[in-house]
Amino acid sequence: MIKLLSGAFAWIALTGLYGAAVTSQKDIAFTAEGAAIEQVGRVAYEENFTGSPSMTIPAYNYKNSSIFNVRKYNGRPCLTVTSKPGSKETAWSVLTPPVPVQPGRDFILEMDVKGTFSMHNARGRKNYSNKLQWLDKNRKPIGDVDYFYYESLSKEWLHNKIRGKVPEGAVFLVVQLGGGPSIGKDDSIAFSRVKVRLMEDLPRYGESAEFISRPIPAEENTKLTWNAECPPGSSVRIQLSSAADNNGRPGNWSAFYGPDGKNESFYTETGTSIRLAKPEHTWIRCRVILNSSKGQTPLLRQIRVGTAVDSGWHYGIDREPPTVERISESPVENPNAPVVFKIADETGVNWSTLKCVMEQNKADLTKALVRKGDTLTWKPSVPLQSGVNAFTFTVEDLAGNKHTVTRHCFIGSSFTGNVVTQREDGLILLNGKPFFPIGFFTIEKFPQNQFNYDSALAELKSCGVNFLQSYLGKPDVKELIPAAEKYGIMLCIRYWLFEFRNSSSVIGMYLADDTNRFSPSQLSSFQSYAKSFAPGLLGMQSEAPLCSYSSNYKQYVPYSDVFLPQLYPISDKYAAIRNGPQRVISDVRTCLRDIRVSGHAPKIILAAPQAFMLPPIWTRYPTQEELRLMTYLCIIHGANGIVWNSYISAFSTPERRKDILALAKELSVLYNVLTEKKGLQPPPPEILSGPELDSDGNPSMNVLLKKADGKTFLLAANSSKENVTASFALTGLRPGKVLFENRSIFVTENGFTDAFKPYEVHVYEFETIHPGGKNERQ
Numbered sequence: 110m111i112k113l114l115s116g117a118f119a120w121i122a123l124t125g126l127y128g129a130a131v132t133s134q135k136d137i138a139f140t141a142e143g144a145a146i147e148q149v150g151r152v153a154y155e156e157n158f159t160g161s162p163s164m165t166i167p168a169y170n171y172k173n174s175s176i177f178n179v180r181k182y183n184g185r186p187c188l189t190v191t192s193k194p195g196s197k198e199t200a201w202s203v204l205t206p207p208v209p210v211q212p213g214r215d216f217i218l219e220m221d222v223k224g225t226f227s228m229h230n231a232r233g234r235k236n237y238s239n240k241l242q243w244l245d246k247n248r249k250p251i252g253d254v255d256y257f258y259y260e261s262l263s264k265e266w267l268h269n270k271i272r273g274k275v276p277e278g279a280v281f282l283v284v285q286l287g288g289g290p291s292i293g294k295d296d297s298i299a300f301s302r303v304k305v306r307l308m309e310d311l312p313r314y315g316e317s318a319e320f321i322s323r324p325i326p327a328e329e330n331t332k333l334t335w336n337a338e339c340p341p342g343s344s345v346r347i348q349l350s351s352a353a354d355n356n357g358r359p360g361n362w363s364a365f366y367g368p369d370g371k372n373e374s375f376y377t378e379t380g381t382s383i384r385l386a387k388p389e390h391t392w393i394r395c396r397v398i399l400n401s402s403k404g405q406t407p408l409l410r411q412i413r414v415g416t417a418v419d420s421g422w423h424y425g426i427d428r429e430p431p432t433v434e435r436i437s438e439s440p441v442e443n444p445n446a447p448v449v450f451k452i453a454d455e456t457g458v459n460w461s462t463l464k465c466v467m468e469q470n471k472a473d474l475t476k477a478l479v480r481k482g483d484t485l486t487w488k489p490s491v492p493l494q495s496g497v498n499a500f501t502f503t504v505e506d507l508a509g510n511k512h513t514v515t516r517h518c519f520i521g522s523s524f525t526g527n528v529v530t531q532r533e534d535g536l537i538l539l540n541g542k543p544f545f546p547i548g549f550f551t552i553e554k555f556p557q558n559q560f561n562y563d564s565a566l567a568e569l570k571s572c573g574v575n576f577l578q579s580y581l582g583k584p585d586v587k588e589l590i591p592a593a594e595k596y597g598i599m600l601c602i603r604y605w606l607f608e609f610r611n612s613s614s615v616i617g618m619y620l621a622d623d624t625n626r627f628s629p630s631q632l633s634s635f636q637s638y639a640k641s642f643a644p645g646l647l648g649m650q651s652e653a654p655l656c657s658y659s660s661n662y663k664q665y666v667p668y669s670d671v672f673l674p675q676l677y678p679i680s681d682k683y684a685a686i687r688n689g690p691q692r693v694i695s696d697v698r699t700c701l702r703d704i705r706v707s708g709h710a711p712k713i714i715l716a717a718p719q720a721f722m723l724p725p726i727w728t729r730y731p732t733q734e735e736l737r738l739m740t741y742l743c744i745i746h747g748a749n750g751i752v753w754n755s756y757i758s759a760f761s762t763p764e765r766r767k768d769i770l771a772l773a774k775e776l777s778v779l780y781n782v783l784t785e786k787k788g789l790q791p792p793p794p795e796i797l798s799g800p801e802l803d804s805d806g807n808p809s810m811n812v813l814l815k816k817a818d819g820k821t822f823l824l825a826a827n828s829s830k831e832n833v834t835a836s837f838a839l840t841g842l843r844p845g846k847v848l849f850e851n852r853s854i855f856v857t858e859n860g861f862t863d864a865f866k867p868y869e870v871h872v873y874e875f876e877t878i879h880p881g882g883k884n885e886r887q
Contacts, residue, residue, distance in 0.1 A: 134320035137399070139422045143337075143410040146318040146401050150217065150306035154208040157302050158186040164203050164303070168285065169236045171200035175292060183223070185266070187301040192292040200237040202287035207244055208305050210275045210282045215308040218271040218284060224261035224298035226290055229428060237287040243279035250806070251278050256702070261298055275307075314406045322395040322412065322419050323456050324359045324507055327351070327383060331415035333395075334379045338410075342402025345409055346375035349383060351390035357461025358507045359392040383414065395419070416482075427456045430512030433502045436484070439641045440519035444492035448518050450478075450485045454506040458483065468499035468515065493520050497607070497641055515634040517641035519607075526611040528645040531670065534786055535704075535711040536749045537647070539599070539616060543784035546599070546750035547776045548576030550651075550673070550717050552589065562592040570596040572770040573777020577601070578619060578649070578673070578752055583608070590614055601649050604635055610643040617647040620669055624652040625661050633668040647671050651717065654696040662700055666707035673752055674700050676739065677719040679731045690735040690742070690868060691803045691828035693718060694811070697746045715750035716743035720769055723756055733768050738868045740772060741826045744783065745813040751776060775849055779872070782817045790814055792838050794825070797862065799833030810835045810865075816877070821845075823873040827865035836862045845875035 138147040156163055158179050166177050166188065174196035178189045192199050210216065218241070222228070228239065241255040259269040275282070282305065292298070337345045348367055352359035363386035367374025370384060375398070383393065393414060399407050411420040437449035452458055465474045465487075478485040487500075501515045530538045537544040548569075554560040562585075569577075578601045581589060586602050586609060593600050593614035601617035602609060609615055618639035621627055627635075636648040651673035654660035662672055678692035697716060704712045718739040722730045731739065740751055753769060776783065794810040803809045809829035815822045821842055827833045838860045846853045847863075854861055854873055863871060 134318075136315050136318035137320045138318075143408050143420070144320065144397070144399070144422055145408045146314040146399050146406040147217075148215075148308050149313040149315055150215075150308045152304060153210065153216075153307045154205060154305040155302070156205065156304075158188055158300075162188065164188075164205050166203045167201050168204040169200070169202045169287075171198070171237065172196075174199040175201040175288070177201075177203070182299050182301075183266075185221075185301040187299045189297055189299045190288065190292065191297045192294060194294070197291075199292045200288055202237050202285050204286075205282075205284040205303065205305075207248060207281035207283055210243075210279055210305075210307060212275050212277045212279055214275045216273055216275055216282075217306045217308075218257075218273075219302065219304040219306070220259060220269045220271075220286075220300060221266045221302040222259060222261045222269060222298065222300055223263050223266050225296040226292070226298070227262040228259050228290070228298070229262070238285065239287050240285045241273070242283045242285065243276055244281040244283065245278055246280045248281060251276070266301060311404075313404060314401045317398060317400045319396065319398045320422065322397065322422075324352075324392050324394050325414050325417050325419060325457075326391060327385070327393040327414050327417070328391070329385050329388070330382045332413075333376055333381055333383045334413045336410040336413075337379075337407055339407040340402060340405035343405055343407040344377070344400045344402075345407050346377055346398045346400070347412070348372075348375055348396040348398075349393050350396065351385040351387070352392045353387070353389050354391045357459040358457075359394075362394065363387070363390070365396045427454075427506065427508040428510065429455070429506075430510035431458050431504050431506050433504065433512065433514050433516060435500075435516045435518060435637065435641070437518070439517070439644065440521050440524060442520070442522065444495070444520045445489055447486050447488045448498075448500070450487075450500070450502070450516060451483055452485065452502070452504060453483050454510075457507040459505045459507055462503070462505040462511075464503045466501045468501055469494060474500070493518070495520050497638060499638075512630065514630045514637075516637045517634075519642040521642065524610060524642065524644055526643060526645055527613065527616050529616045529647050531711055531713050532786075533711055534749070535713050535747075536784065536786075537616070537713055544575075544599070544616075545776075545780060545783040546576035546715055546752060547773055547780075548574050548578070548598075548752050549720075550578050550752050550754035551580050551756070552577045562589045563595070566592045566596045566598055568770070569773075570598060572774045573780075574770075574773050575599060575777075576616075576750070576752065578617075579603070580619075580622075601647075604639040604648070607642045610646065615643075615646065617649045617671060618643060619650075620648050621650045624650045624665050629664050629668055632665055636668050647713070649673060649715075651675055653677065654699050660696070660699045660703055663703040663706065666703055666712060667709045669712075671713040671715055672700060673715045673717045675717050675754065676743070677727060677754070678739075679719050679729065679735060680727045681729055688805060689830075690731065690739045691805050691807060693739050693742050694746055694807050694828060695805060697743050697748055701747050713750070714748045715752050716740075716748035717752045717754045718743060720753040721756040730765070733772075734868045736769065737772055737870055738826055738828065740776070741824055741870045741872075742811055742828060745811045745824055745826060778848070779822070782815045782822045785815050785817045788814070788816060791823075794835040794837050797834045797836055799827075799831050799865075800829045803829040809833050812837070814839075819877065821875045821877045823875075824870070825863075825865070825873070826870045827868060830867045832867065833865045834862065835865065836860060839875075841878045842875040843878055845873055848872040848874055 136147045138145050162179055174193050176191045176193050182189055239257050243251050245251050257271050260267045348365035350362045350365045352362045364372055366372055368376055368381055395412055431452050431454035434451050436451045467474055474487055478487050498518050499515050503513045505511045528540055532538055576599045583606055586606055590609055590612050599616045600614050601619050602615060604618035604620050620635040621632055639648055647670040649671040650669040652661045653675040674696055676693045676696050678689055700714050704710050719731055720736060791814055800809050807828055809827055811826045811828055813824045842856050844856050
């Protein structure tokens with residue numbers, strides 16, 4: 110499934126959004142609204158490798174391990190990249206020159222590519238990635254880098270399109286094409302064209318465009334209907350091709366034809382009965398042709414063949430297997446209640462491959478399933494056992510993607526626990542009320558809390574802690590929960606501990622730690638297990654992101670509600686790799702980007718900054734300045750909760766316990782601010798002295814503006830190792846104070862200026878002035 114990528118300023122997509130995959134297309138623009146003819150635009154840059162290339166080849170070549178050739182390959186001039194004989198690992202990139210662009214313009218990046226391996230999920234570090242770098246008029250980088258993916262695994266040339274909008278302030282664009290996967294000794298990748306087109310104020314469309322739909326089950330005399338907007342003179346025309354069934358999927362396709370069966374005719378009237386090329390045919394596909402008129406394009410929203418709907422098109426190789434979900438209610442008390450499942454796929458399900466086994470007794474239930482469309486109903490012949498019942502499905506789609514996954518239902522008493530959902534910005538809603546977790550990754554009994562959970566939680570509560578993620582087993586959780594309920598501290602517990610699902614203190618089920626030990630299907634099964642008896646609770650997982658633009662979280666996004674990124678950048682032993690506390694910026698941004706790429710937003714990010722020392726890798730504790738900086742950077746860049754990972758060691762001395770609990774108390778003071786939605790943000794601060802960028806290349810000043818309780822709050826953090834003085838352009842404010850520092854801050858009509866030590870954080874509070882001189886609370 111082709112993904113939607115989104116950066117801070119631009120959205121990027123490979124020819125479309127989620128929906129039905131099409132098998133081919135020409136000059137079509139797939140959008141959220143439907144299919145239209147693509148704008149022509151103006152060519153801002155094109156490289157077709159017919160002469161001396163304008164690109165930097167290579168820009169980077171790890172250990173000189175890759176070979177670059179501009180030559181003719183499969184009938185086209187192109188750039189080929191292969192590995193040098195004997196190379197064990199390759200990483201590379203090439204760059205376009207700076208391409209002039211205009212802020213606010215839509216753009217399309219086009220590439221013709223073919224290769225022996227896929228770049229669909231390429232992961233390379235910054236210098237070896239596929240990215241768009243925006244530059245200002247002085248050719249300095251601005252804003253976030255936009256990373257993208259594309260298709261390359263094919264014997265034929267694949268035409269990739271990446272769409273987006275030029276961000277404000279951008280004057281130039283540099284496209285970097287890079288190699289994340291190592292190139293094997295017999296592998297290669299080739300580029301025959303790289304082109305950037307900018308759209309114009311008055312859209313210009315080509316004369317025609319077309320695409321071929323996915324396979325659709327059909328019967329003779331079924332109606333072909335469609336929903337389209339056609340400006341005068343424009344048109345939608347459709348031809349059909351049909352095929353017999355071949356073990357659950359289409360066999361050989363007929364030629365395309367119109368309503369009279371001739372290859373030259375077209376369906377032009379919606380509501381016409383279809384005909385099949387042969388009576389035994391049970392599959393059809395549609396060839397759709399759009400024609401423009403006087404610069405206006407038709408917009409096709411939907412095609413319907415009988416009851417089958419085809420819409421939400423995108424172009425790409427379907428790599429995603431069918432989805433399997435239980436849609437009947439769970440838990441239920443009736444052990445004879447039918448269990449209903451839904452199996453869906455964008456290309457289509459190959460129902461002949463379906464198999465369903467009940468895990469308890471290994472009974473094959475496949476023939477007992479009653480299918481209606483994409484739903485399957487199973488009626489128990491004998492009562493189901495109390496507790497969790499598991500059903501393992503194996504099924505393929507028409508593209509050959511296979512999926513084996515387990516789904517569950519629970520026979521027992523109803524769920525009466527917390528109802529935990531999420532706001533559109535990813536903040537937790539606990540029984541409908543905003544909740545910002547402030548807490549720790551694990552809780553244990555040890556000497557400092559008198560080996561007593563009540564004593565431990567009493568201290569935590571007094572310092573503003575409201576959440577704990579627990580690794581504990583059943584005996585300890587049984588002892589922990591009364592204390593949590595007493596002090597109003599919310600818990601995330603192991604996902605199999607269903608006995609505690611109705612506790613007023615439980616809001617989440619912990620599905621997996623170090624998620625990469627499991628497959629996405631396994632994590633999906635863990636979530637299904639927990640949701641069968643606790644549908645109102647959140648499924649949580651945790652892993653280290655580990656990559657600057659495509660993290661370990663990416664393939665697991667759909668299979669939990671919450672992700673706790675393990676942010677452990679403090680280690681003198683690995684300082685060159687882990688890179689200090691500012692590393693959390695790229696990690697949190699990467700996680701949020703992964704959510705947008707997946708198309709499964711919103712999801713909840715609870716950042717887990719390092720608060721421990723654990724030799725031999727993490728050879729020291731974070732300093733208090735580093736811990737405070739990591740905490741605020743996570744919040745500024747989009748985390749909706751802080752769960753410090755302490756591994757107990759953070760509480761090992763009175764000093765460490767005092768420092769980290771003081772930070773928890775600080776966040777609790779800001780609780781109403783942290784639960785408010787992010788509004789319009791101020792322009793970036795102007796750096797008056799000190800570095801503009803930190804050692805990771807991020808802007809050294811990081812800010813987040815929030816409004817709460819009739820006041821304006823600004824969180825500002827210096828992520829560089831040097832002193833920085835910055836000017837903040839904020840208007841409509843009265844002189845305020847710097848929280849937790851016992852000092853005031855003077856504000857003019859143009860804003861204010863302040864100084865920051867290395868890794869220093871300031872939290873500002875201002876009265877907001879409205880017209881008439883009244884503050885916001887008045």
